[in-house]
Structure formats: C-alpha cells, structure tokens
Amino acid sequence: xxxxxxxxxxxxxxxxxxxxxxxxxxxxxxxxxxxxxxxxxxxxxxxxxxxxxxxxxxxxxxxxxxxxxxxxxxxxxxxxxxxxxxxxxxxxxxxxxxxxxxxxxxxxxxxxxxxxxxxxxxxxxxxxxxxxxxxxxxxxxxxxxxxxxxxxxxxxxxxxxxxxxxxxxxxxxxxxxxxxxxxxxxxxxxxxxxxxxxxxxxxxxxxxxxxxxxxxxxxxxxxxxxxxxxxxxxxxxxxxxxxxxxxxxxxxxxxxxxxxxxxxxxxxxxxxxxxxxxxxxxxxxxxxxxxxxxxxxxxxxxxxxxxxxxxxxxxxxxxxxxxxxxxxxxxxxxxxxxxxxxxxxxxxxxxxxxxxxxxxxxxxxxxxxxxxxxxxxxxxxxxxxxxxxxxxxxxxxxxxxxxxxxxxxxxxxxxxxxxxxxxxxxxxxxxxxxxxxxxxxxxxxxxxxxxxxxxxxxxxxxxxxxxxxxxxxxxxxxxxxxxxxxxxxxxxxxxxxxxxxxxxxxxxxxxxxxxxxxxxxxxxxxxxxxxxxxxxxxxxxxxxxxxxxxxxxxxxxxxxxxxxxxxxxxxxxxxxxxxxxx
Amino acid sequence: xxxxxxxxxxxxxxxxxxxxxxxxxxxxxxxxxxxxxxxxxxxxxxxxxxxxxxxxxxxxxxxxxxxxxxxxxxxxxxxxxxxxxxxxxxxxxxxxxxxxxxxxxxxxxxxxxxxxxxxxxxxxxxxxxxxxxxxxxxxxxxxxxxxxxxxxxxxxxxxxxxxxxxxxxxxxxxxxxxxxxxxxxxxxxxxxxxxxxxxxxxxxxxxxxxxxxxxxxxxxxxxxxxxxxxxxxxxxxxxxxxxxxxxxxxxxxxxxxxxxxxxxxxxxxxxxxxxx
Numbered sequence: 030x031x032x033x034x035x036x037x038x039x040x041x042x043x044x045x046x047x048x049x050x051x052x053x054x055x056x057x058x059x060x061x062x063x064x065x066x067x068x069x070x071x072x073x074x075x076x077x078x079x080x081x082x083x084x085x086x087x088x089x090x091x092x093x094x095x096x097x098x099x100x101x102x103x104x105x106x107x108x109x110x111x112x113x114x115x116x117x118x119x120x121x122x123x124x125x126x127x128x129x130x131x132x133x134x135x136x137x138x139x140x141x142x143x144x145x146x147x148x149x150x151x152x153x154x155x156x157x158x159x160x161x162x163x164x165x166x167x168x169x170x171x172x173x174x175x176x177x178x179x180x181x182x183x184x185x186x187x188x189x190x191x192x193x194x195x196x197x198x199x200x201x202x203x204x205x206x207x208x209x210x211x212x213x214x215x216x217x218x219x220x221x222x223x224x225x226x227x228x229x230x231x232x233x234x235x236x237x238x239x240x241x242x243x244x245x246x247x248x249x250x251x252x253x254x255x256x257x258x259x260x261x262x263x264x265x266x267x268x269x270x271x272x273x274x275x276x277x278x279x280x281x282x283x284x285x286x287x288x289x290x291x292x293x294x295x296x297x298x299x300x301x302x303x304x305x306x307x308x309x310x311x312x313x314x315x316x317x318x319x320x321x322x323x324x325x326x327x328x329x330x331x332x333x334x335x336x337x338x339x340x341x342x343x344x345x346x347x348x349x350x351x352x353x354x355x356x357x358x359x360x361x362x363x364x365x366x367x368x369x370x371x372x373x374x375x376x377x378x379x380x381x382x383x384x385x386x387x388x389x390x391x392x393x394x395x396x397x398x399x400x401x402x403x404x405x406x407x408x409x410x411x412x413x414x415x416x417x418x419x420x421x422x423x424x425x426x427x428x429x430x431x432x433x434x435x436x437x438x439x440x441x442x443x444x445x446x447x448x449x450x451x452x453x454x455x456x457x458x459x460x461x462x463x464x465x466x467x468x469x470x471x472x473x474x475x476x477x478x479x480x481x482x483x484x485x486x487x488x489x490x491x492x493x494x495x496x497x498x499x500x501x502x503x504x505x506x507x508x509x510x511x512x513x514x515x516x517x518x519x520x521x522x523x524x525x526x527x528x529x530x531x532x533x534x535x536x537x538x539x540x541x542x543x544x545x546x547x548x549x550x551x552x553x554x555x556x557x558x559x560x561x562x563x564x565x566x567x568x569x570x571x572x573x574x575x576x577x578x579x580x581x582x583x584x585x586x587x588x589x590x591x592x593x594x595x596x597x598x599x600x601x602x603x604x605x606x607x608x609x610x611x
Numbered sequence: 612x613x614x615x616x617x618x619x620x621x622x623x624x625x626x627x628x629x630x631x632x633x634x635x636x637x638x639x640x641x642x643x644x645x646x647x648x649x650x651x652x653x654x655x656x657x658x659x660x661x662x663x664x665x666x667x668x669x670x671x672x673x674x675x676x677x678x679x680x681x682x683x684x685x686x687x688x689x690x691x692x693x694x695x696x697x698x699x700x701x702x703x704x705x706x707x708x709x710x711x712x713x714x715x716x717x718x719x720x721x722x723x724x725x726x727x728x729x730x731x732x733x734x735x736x737x738x739x740x741x742x743x744x745x746x747x748x749x750x751x752x753x754x755x756x757x758x759x760x761x762x763x764x765x766x767x768x769x770x771x772x773x774x775x776x777x778x779x780x781x782x783x784x785x786x787x788x789x790x791x792x793x794x795x796x797x798x799x800x801x802x803x804x805x806x807x808x809x810x811x812x813x814x815x816x817x818x819x820x821x822x823x824x825x826x827x828x829x830x831x832x833x834x835x836x837x838x839x840x841x842x843x844x845x846x847x848x849x850x851x852x853x854x855x856x857x858x859x860x861x862x863x864x865x866x867x868x869x870x871x872x873x874x875x876x877x878x879x880x881x882x883x884x885x886x887x
Contacts, residue, residue: 133692134719257748271631311674465810
C-alpha cells in the first residue's frame with residue numbers, strides 16, 4: 030500500500046511541485062537585468078522560536094516539546110516581484126518541531142508554502158498558484174491565512190476574473206485546498222458576480238450587491254470512507270452520501286447617508302457533515318447503545334446581517350446571525366481548524382486584554398443564533414463611552430454566551446489617557462470546552478444568585494493607563510481582575526510596559542491565581558491556586574524590522590482568531606520573534 | 612424568444628448536470644472468516660482517564676468488535692498527553708513507560724478520541740492517529756486485504772507460578788523487503804475505575820483493552836531472520852504476570868509491522884486469551 034516506490038514517486042512529485050514556482054520566479058527575475066523598467070521586489074520574513082522549559086507545577090510537562098524536543102520554530106519568507114504587468118510571488122515555509130499545527134505535538138517540514146502568478150490583460154484578471162480570496166463575507170468560501178492558528182487554506186488552482194466596468198466584476202475559480210505542503214483531495218470550483226450601484230453621484234446612497242456559488246466534489250476515498258462508516262449505522266441513522274455539494278449566497282451592502290446595512294443569506298445543498306451533538310444507535314449483543322457523534326447528510330443555511338450607524342462622535346453596530354448545519358469542509362473527517370472551506374463571522378467582541386479574553390466563544394458551525402451590539406460615543410474631546418453586548422444561543426434556545434462590556438476612556442491633554450471597563454460574562458464551558466461546571470448554590474458574584482450547571486459566570490473589571498513622559502518615552506500599565514468561582518476560579522493580571530520610541534519596548538507582567546472561591550473546590554479546580562505566571566520581554570524595532578525576546582509562563586486557555594478557537598496547553602519557556610518587511 | 616430558449620436550455624443542462632446517481636450504502640453485516648490467514652485489524656486507541664471524549668470512541672470500537680469478532684483487536688494505550696494522569700480517587704494508574712514509548716513511536720495525536728488502525732497513514736492525514744469517523748471505513752478496507760504474513764500464537768500459562776510462555780510462528784505469504792518487527796503485549800479488559808466521560812466523572816467505568824505491558828521492546832523486536840515466502844520463523848517469549856492483574860481478563864496480542872521506513876504499518880496481528 031505504501032511501498033518504497035510510492036514513497037519515491039511521491040517525494041519526486043513534491044520536489045517537482047516545489048521546483049516549478051522557483052523556475053517561474055527565476056525566469057521572470059532574469060528579465061530584471063535585461064529591462065529594468067518598473068520592476069519592484071518586496072518581501073517579508075516572520076520567524077518564531079520557542080524554547081520549552083519543563084515545569085510540572087503549572088502542567089508544562091508530558092508533551093514531546095517538554096520531554097525531549099525542547100525547541101520549536103516556524104518561519105515564513107515571502108518574496109514578491111512585479112514587472113511588465115505580472116505579479117509573481119513565492120513563499121518559503123519552515124516548521125521545526127512546531128506546536129502551531131497541534132499544540133500538543135511537534136510538526137516538522139519545510140518547503141515552498143506558496144507561489145502565485147498574476148496578470149491583468151485588458152478586462153481580464155488571471156491568477157494561478159496558491160490563491161487567497163473570498164466571496165461576500167466568506168460564508169460560502171474563504172481562502173485565507175491565519176498564522177496564529179496555522180490556518181492556511183489557500184486555493185491551489187486558477188482564477189479568472191472579468192471586469193465589465195469599474196463597478197461590475199465576474200470571477201470564477203477552481204482548485205483544491207492547501208494542506209501544509211500538500212492538498213486535500215476535494216475539488217472546489219465556484220464564482221461570483223459583484224457590483225456597485227450608485228444611482229445619483231451627488232447623494233450618499235449606494236448598493237453593493239453580489240451573488241456567489243461554490244461547489245465541492247468529495248475525493249473518491251472520502252466517499253468510500255463515509256460509506257464504510259455509515260454501513261455500521263442502523264437504517265434510521267444512515268442518511269446517505271453524494272459526491273457534490275453546492276453552496277450559494279446572495280449579499281448586499283446598502284449605504285444611505287450615515288447608515289450602512291450588510292445582509293447575506295446562504296444555502297448549502299445536502300452535505301455529509303460530522304455532527305458531534307447527534308447520537309447514533311449501535312447494537313451490542315442484545316443491547317442498543319447510543320454513541321454521540323454522527324455523520325449526517327443534510328442541507329444547511331446561514332443568515333448574517335450587520336447594521337452600522339456612524340456620525341461624528343457616535344458609532345453603532347448591530348449584528349445578527351443564524352446558522353444551521355453550515356459546516357462546510359473539504360471532507361467530514363477534518364476537525365478543528367483543518368479543512369474549512371468557508372468562514373463564519375464571529376458574534377463576540379475580540380478582547381485584547383488577557384483576562385477578559387480568557388473565555389472566548391468559538392463559532393458553532395452546527396447551529397447558533399445571536400446578536401451583538403456595539404456602541405461608541407464621544408461625550409467630549411476628553412471622554413468617550415463604549416458598550417458591547419453579545420448574546421449567543423443554540424438553536425434549541427440554550428444559552429451559549431453572554432457578554433456585557435461597558436467602557437470609558439478619558440484623555441488628559443496629550444500627557445496621559447486612561448481606560449476603565451467592566452465585563453459581565455456568562456460562558457457555556459460545557460459546550461465550548463467540554464468541561465463540567467456544577468451549579469452554584471450561592472455564586473461568589475453578588476448578582477449571580479445561583480449559577481447554572483455547565484456555565485462560567487465571571488465579572489472582570491479592567492483598566493489601562495498610558496502616560497507620556499516625553500513624546501518618545503511612555504509608560505503603559507494595565508490591570509484586570511477576573512472574579513469567578515467557576516473553572517479554576519479568580520485571577521489577577523498586571524502588566525507594565527515602558528516604550529522608548531522609536532526602537533525599544535520593555536514589558537513585565539504577572540498573572541496570579543487567587544485561592545479558589547469555593548469552600549470545597551476539587552483538586553482539579555484548585556491545582557493552580559497560588560501560582561504566579563510572570564512574563565518579561567523586550568522588543569526592538571528598527572524601521573520595518575521587529576525583534577522580540579520574552580520569557581513567558583502562560584496558563585492553559587482558549588486561543589481564538591476570528592471566531593475560530595482552540596484550547597492550548599500551558600506554556601513555559603522563552604519566545605523569540607522576528608518580523609521584517611523589505 | 613431565442614434568448615429565452617437558450618437560457619432555458621442552459622438552465623436545464625445545469626440542473627441535469629447537478630443531478631447525481633445515489634450511492635448505495637451496503638448492509639453492516641460482515642463475515643470476514645477466521646483463521647491465521649484471515650487478515651486481522653489492530654486498533655491502537657490512545658486514551659486517558661481524564662479524556663472526556665475517549666469513552667465514546669471506546670464504545671464505537673466495542674460496537675465494531677461485536678460485529679467483527681476476533682478479526683478486530685483493540686489495545687487501549689493510556690498515554691493521551693494531558694489526559695492520562697489518574698485522579699486522586701483513581702485506584703489504578705494505567706500509564707506505563709512502555710505505553711508512552713509506544714504512543715510516541717506510533718505518531719502524534721491532535722484530537723480525541725483517536726486511534727491508529729494498523730498504523731496506516733491515510734491521506735490526507737499525516738499521522739497514523741485517525742478521527743473516530745474514519746475508523747469503520749479503514750477497518751473494513753483492511754479486512755478485505757490478503758495478509759502478507761500469517762501469525763500463530765501458542766500460549767502455555769501456569770496458574771500457580773503465573774508464568775506465561777508464548778510461541779509465535781510467523782509465515783510470510785508474500786515477498787517482503789525492508790525491516791520488520793514483532794511486538795507482543797498484554798492487555799487487560801473490564802477494569803472498573805474512575806473515568807471522565809463527557810461532563811461526568813464515572814467512578815465505576817469499565818476500562819476496556821487496557822495495555823498492561825509490552826513483552827518485546829515497545830517499538831518491536833527486529834526480526835533478524837530472513838523472511839522467505841512460506842518459511843516459518845518461530846520466536847519464544849515468557850512473562851510472569853503480576854498478581855494485581857486478573858489473568859481471566861488478560862490477553863496477549865502479537866503483531867508484525869514495518870520498522871520505520873517507509874512506514875510502521877501492521878501486516879498481521881493475533882490475539883489469544885491468557886486463560887481458556
């Protein structure tokens with residue numbers, strides 16, 4: 030099955046795949062000396078290095094990183110070249126014992142992570158290689174890169190676009206989705222028509238409508254695997270399979286004066302998706318048992334809308350979303366951040382402070398509905414107010430997430446400014462992290478009389494103070510206190526950061542675990558009691574180059590980017606980061 | 612009128628092009644047969660007493676085992692990173708140093724429940740550990756293969772001394788090249804102890820197929836003898852069972868696998884109970 034000949038051919042295939050972009054890049058570059066007209070080369074480098082230091086007190090043990098690998102690194106070097114109307118680019122990716130792909134594991138590989146060629150010919154726009162693109166807000170298709178979670182689902186294929194005029198554009202593409210240095214088997218193709226209508230150029234009214242469709246064909250082995258899995262289901266649970274699934278979307282942005290309204294509705298035809306909440310029956314001897322997690326062949330839909338009002342001193346955004354069975358992946362066996370074809374906008378605030386960001390909600394592809402309201406109002410030049418409210422539910426009405434976060438910012442001339450905020454949080458930890466959380470008889474937070482089972486109730490005041498000694502020297506201090514008797518209990522975090530522009534930034538922080546609030550908390554809940562998680566770091570910036578070195582102790586927690594989240598383990602060690610643009 | 616006709620024809624052809632022939636899902640009943648020359652499938656499940664999703668995976672394997680009988684051999688390795696530490700109230704510590712070595716040798720897990728099926732790497736996966744949704748398909752596929760090797764395992768157990776003597780006879784059924792290894796290990800079934808399952812902690816959960824010890828090297832003993840088609844190679848091993856192990860629930864699992872290159876795929880496996 031995997032004999033030596035196959036391995037040899039496969040490695041030869043990969044080698045050729047990597048040589049091709051280098052050859053294209055070299056051929057085009059060779060013209061640089063011959064005709065140095067409008068040639069332009071740009072690029073950037075990002076490198077991360079992690080040195081792992083074992084610390085059993087905080088749980089930084091028992092992964093290959095801490096046991097024997099000790100060091101992990103990842104790096105991306107991109108070169109872009111433009112000349113004669115061509116744009117070409119190539120990116121070298123390297124992963125050495127990297128824990129980005131799997132936070133508990135070590136991934137090692139290197140090679141050409143991306144290459145592309147782009148050329149505009151009259152009204153045609155042609156691209157080939159590894160392409161990043163999306164339709165609408167990404168609900169049916171988004172090929173993008175998010176390095177913090179090692180999401181890189183570029184479309185390895187071709188794209189042709191035709192610009193009817195400045196306002197209307199038609200595009201079509203086909204290819205397969207990238208998976209590290211390989212591709213998934215599923216074939217994708219799709220297209221969209223997007224436009225811009227402004228009936229009266231003297232009035233601030235416009236429409237930006239669009240329509241898109243994406244089709245995915247499962248690889249044959251994936252269909253075989255689905256068939257073999259479903260043959261063990263009882264007839265009632267065996268919902269069938271087909272090769273092709275089609276996703277369609279219709280969207281529009283209407284702008285009228287100070288208002289802007291985006292609305293998108295998407296539908297997906299029957300698709301085999303993995304539903305972790307649905308059980309299927311299995312017969313063992315004389316008994317019937319129910320096993321959670323079932324492949325389900327179903328259609329799905331999603332509605333998303335965002336309404337914005339913006340006037341001097343006031344900004345209001347109201348978003349709403351309804352999702353049902355809109356998991357759309359290259360194959361149903363892909364989990365976590367692997368293989369998503371689409372992207373669903375999150376409905377919660379992207380918190381930047383450490384403790385308010387501790388319980389972040391991951392987008393639920395199987396089903397959720399919710400609203401988010403964000404208001405910013407400037408009372409005066411010195412004082413501005415903010416309020417963010419998110420409320421997310423499962424489709425059966427069970428609450429998933431509720432966050433209410435008022436904020437006030439005060440600016441004292443140019444010398445200093447302060448921010449004060451509060452976060453009132455209710456987080457369904459049983460759904461988001463599959464952790465149990467018993468009901469509270471008398472919650473530590475005064476207004477939470479009786480905490481429900483499966484939920485974290487937390488109250489987090491936070492503050493930030495920025496003081497400028499001189500235009501070049503500044504001090505930023507932030508502090509947060511997370512009050513809860515759920516999960517591990519309450520935490521406090523402080524950070525001080527001294528900036529000496531334009532080059533230096535030095536910071537130190539400590540996150541401290543306060544003794545658990547429950548009188549009879551289990552050992553599981555109190556295991557971090559009394560522990561400190563200090564970090565110190567230095568950052569040096571020179572033009573477009575940034576170097577940072579930090580000693581970090583970090584508790585386990587959720588890491589999110591754009592509503593896509595994963596639980597990451599404790600980290601203890603030294604981090605080195607370099608980023609450079611040229 | 613002409614344009615409308617063209618549009619309708621285009622719409623009709625697109626609609627027809629989107630229609631698909633239904634794919635038949637066969638019945639779940641499988642009768643793969645028995646005997647040393649029947650391909651058996653080894654499932655190495657990576658688990659831990661703190662792993663909330665792992666019992667669902669075990670339930671799937673038990674259900675498959677009920678249908679496939681002796682052709683499905685399951686070993687539960689308690690070495691899931693971050694999930695394998697016993698609770699303070701646990702009676703047993705199922706972790707073993709051999710289990711950790713074995714788990715690291717097989718590959719890197721990135722989700723739970725997870726299991727390696729004959730240690731095969733199934734594209735597009737890059738590691739042998741596979742998600743639960745794939746298990747049945749891969750098991751079924753492997754059961755239909757002809758084994759490259761047949762194995763017979765004879766046991767002789769002395770209940771008084773608790774000494775277990777084992778003889779493994781391996782006979783290649785196809786030409787083999789590269790390094791091959793033999794791994795022998797002992798599992799114990801139906802041990803009652805604490806287990807996290809979903810949101811609950813179950814105090815009297817039945818732990819299935821628990822890896823107790825690896826008799827050979829955890830990464831397998833290299834078979835140095837030449838492997839010639841239809842020429843049997845015999846190996847002998849012995850072990851004294853610790854008194855804490857209930858021999859009535861213990862089984863010996865033997866399997867032959869590639870050493871390291873091009874992969875660690877298991878070619879054939881066999882399981883016998885310590886007592887009859």
